[in-house]
Amino acid sequence: MTLRSTISAKPQVWATALAIAVAVALLAYVFGRGGYVVTVMGFAVIYGVFVTGLNLFMGYAGQASFGQNAFAALGGYGTAVLCADYGLEPIVALVLSATLSAVIALIVGYPTLRLRGHYLAMATFALGLITYELSIEQSGLTRGFMGFSGIPPLGLGRFQLLSERAQLAVFILIMLLGVWVARRLRGSRFGRALLAIGESEPAANALGIQVFRYKLVAFVIAAVYASVAGSMFAHFVGYISPEVFGLSMVTLSFTMLYVGGIGTLWGPIAGAVLVSFLPQLLRGFRDMQDIIYCLALIVILIFVPKGLASLWSLAVRRSDVPAER
Amino acid sequence: MTETTPMTEKTPSAAPLLEIRGLSATYGQVRVLKPTNLSLFEGELVTVLGPNGAGKTTLVRAIMRLVKAQGEVRFKGEDVGRLATHDLAKRGIVLVLEGRGLFGSMTVQENINLGAYTATRVELQERRARIFELFPRLKERLHQQSASLSGGEQQMLAIGRALMADPKLLLLDEPSLGLAPRVAAEILRALGQLNKAGLGILLVEQKAPLALKLARRAYVLTLGRVVKELEAGEIGSHHDIAQYYFS
Numbered sequence: 001m002t003l004r005s006t007i008s009a010k011p012q013v014w015a016t017a018l019a020i021a022v023a024v025a026l027l028a029y030v031f032g033r034g035g036y037v038v039t040v041m042g043f044a045v046i047y048g049v050f051v052t053g054l055n056l057f058m059g060y061a062g063q064a065s066f067g068q069n070a071f072a073a074l075g076g077y078g079t080a081v082l083c084a085d086y087g088l089e090p091i092v093a094l095v096l097s098a099t100l101s102a103v104i105a106l107i108v109g110y111p112t113l114r115l116r117g118h119y120l121a122m123a124t125f126a127l128g129l130i131t132y133e134l135s136i137e138q139s140g141l142t143r144g145f146m147g148f149s150g151i152p153p154l155g156l157g158r159f160q161l162l163s164e165r166a167q168l169a170v171f172i173l174i175m176l177l178g179v180w181v182a183r184r185l186r187g188s189r190f191g192r193a194l195l196a197i198g199e200s201e202p203a204a205n206a207l208g209i210q211v212f213r214y215k216l217v218a219f220v221i222a223a224v225y226a227s228v229a230g231s232m233f234a235h236f237v238g239y240i241s242p243e244v245f246g247l248s249m250v251t252l253s254f255t256m257l258y259v260g261g262i263g264t265l266w267g268p269i270a271g272a273v274l275v276s277f278l279p280q281l282l283r284g285f286r287d288m289q290d291i292i293y294c295l296a297l298i299v300i301l302i303f304v305p306k307g308l309a310s311l312w313s314l315a316v317r318r319s320d321v322p323a324e325r
Numbered sequence: 326m327t328e329t330t331p332m333t334e335k336t337p338s339a340a341p342l343l344e345i346r347g348l349s350a351t352y353g354q355v356r357v358l359k360p361t362n363l364s365l366f367e368g369e370l371v372t373v374l375g376p377n378g379a380g381k382t383t384l385v386r387a388i389m390r391l392v393k394a395q396g397e398v399r400f401k402g403e404d405v406g407r408l409a410t411h412d413l414a415k416r417g418i419v420l421v422l423e424g425r426g427l428f429g430s431m432t433v434q435e436n437i438n439l440g441a442y443t444a445t446r447v448e449l450q451e452r453r454a455r456i457f458e459l460f461p462r463l464k465e466r467l468h469q470q471s472a473s474l475s476g477g478e479q480q481m482l483a484i485g486r487a488l489m490a491d492p493k494l495l496l497l498d499e500p501s502l503g504l505a506p507r508v509a510a511e512i513l514r515a516l517g518q519l520n521k522a523g524l525g526i527l528l529v530e531q532k533a534p535l536a537l538k539l540a541r542r543a544y545v546l547t548l549g550r551v552v553k554e555l556e557a558g559e560i561g562s563h564h565d566i567a568q569y570y571f572s
Contacts, residue, residue, distance in 0.1 A: 189442075192435065192438070192439060195428065195430075195431065196428050196431075196439050199427075199428035199429060199430065199431070200422075200426045200427075200428065202386075202410075202422060202426060203422055203426030203427070203428070204439075205391065205410040205414075206389055206391070206410060206414055206419065206420040206426070207414055207439060207440055207442055207486070207490055208411045208414035208415050208442050208443050208490060209411060209439075209442055210409075210411045211411070
């Protein structure tokens with residue numbers, strides 16, 4: 001068997017190996033270099049969790065939500081209050097905050113998800129705005145514009161993740177767990193129903209799929225992911241303020257989702273890493289940094305409209321073509 | 326299409342499978358479907374004819390509760406007018422949407438499996454075997470993305486997927502739309518075969534000559550109102566129907 005035939009015989013294996021090699025090289029660089037690169041990677045991983053959940057609702061079920069930042073805020077402030085004010089274990093606070101987010105997503109989603117298209121987008125957008133306002137107004141609980149500091153790092157009992165490197169390592173495991181769960185959901189009956197809803201709601205409905213129920217469940221799961229991401233952020237930085245979970249979080253997560261590849265498993269993660277690191281790579285351009293950053297994103301979306309994940313499938317398809325053709 | 330279908334021939338019984346009384350539907354302020362009566366008996370193939378904008382699609386969507394509708398819908402004598410779309414599907418009323426409503430990014434197999442969403446694994450296998458017997462081409466295209474199929478194959482898949490839900494009543498909205506005459510005839514032949522096997526079919530069609538070859542009865546719909554009901558004996562000359570299209 002020649003090298004060429006070996007390559008064309010297992011294109012997925014080669015493409016996967018290449019993707020893993022790139023990821024390992026990046027992580028080796030990040031952990032080796034330390035410092036701000038670890039911080040940037042930490043944010044990328046936190047957003048990776050956030051957009052993996054958002055992808056379930058937007059990429060699979062084809063719905064629009066401009067308000068997932070509300071659940072990240074719930075996670076962040078829940079963790080901050082429970083850990084700093086009530087002295088709860090970080091992991092317990094994370095779970096409690098995620099549970100609260102799920103309950104609120106259920107209550108909010110029940111009337112909201114009966115809306116469709118732009119109306120749903122506007123309703124969820126309002127949810128994000130309301131949460132933002134509450135985080136400012138309820139200063140007794142959230143400390144308003146001053147922000148909430150003194151949040152301990154993630155840990156359990158005596159085991160505290162005191163270094164950023166250690167936190168990043170655990171965050172990567174949480175993200176991988178999140179991706180694994182998303183993968184399992186994608187392949188399940190529930191996941192197939194979501195994909196059907198994303199393709200055609202009336203057709204899915206006419207086949208007996210309970211569209212509203214599945215959308216609601218997807219919304220709740222996405223809220224749990226967002227809440228966990230919010231908690232991770234609070235532990236990682238040790239400080240949160242309303243701005244952290246503001247509108248910029250929505251635009252940033254959408255950019256990550258579309259640049260990476262909405263509706264794909266690893267695309268949102270790739271998008272989160274690229275969008276987080278791009279400004280760091282462009283720092284040398286100083287005043288022109290933001291303009292070049294935006295231009296780079298536009299160029300990516302023009303030439304790779306289905307996101308970075310489509311490059312992988314393109315590579316697989318190209319190498320799938322028999323050599324004699 | 327195969328001639329060796331195991332489905333046995335049945336004749337229509339006297340029991341009404343579907344009965345609608347005063348069914349109407351509105352889009353916003355506009356009443357697209359005026360109070361309409363229609364009945365379909367078990368094992369019967371009934372066609373609803375009419376020009377563009379007559380309200381044919383609204384009629385089947387109103388039956389399936391995909392649009393807001395008022396009026397009575399009875400299925401096997403049970404009032405199902407207040408049930409949700411997915412509950413109607415579970416009771417055996419399955420709609421093949423206009424434009425097929427396929428899940429384009431999914432393969433033929435994934436589309437077919439979603440049709441039997443509520444079925445067990447054994448039921449899934451049995452139903453798939455029946456579908457492949459009726460549409461052998463789907464078996465050949467099993468791992469192909471459904472969006473890449475030809476129009477005829479897409480329609481076969483849409484019908485096959487609906488059959489996977491094991492319908493007692495199949496509603497079809499313009500299955501010949503956008504198909505070459507030969508392919509459209511092939512699709513309608515398959516529907517005839519299904520009907521002969523006892524499946525109740527409500528066929529919404531704009532192409533009257535094709536539909537009238539199969540139907541036992543026909544309703545002509547114009548401007549959201551049934552203007553003519555034709556019994557089996559009266560369906561001879563489809564030229565007579567043309568007057569309603571141009572009236």
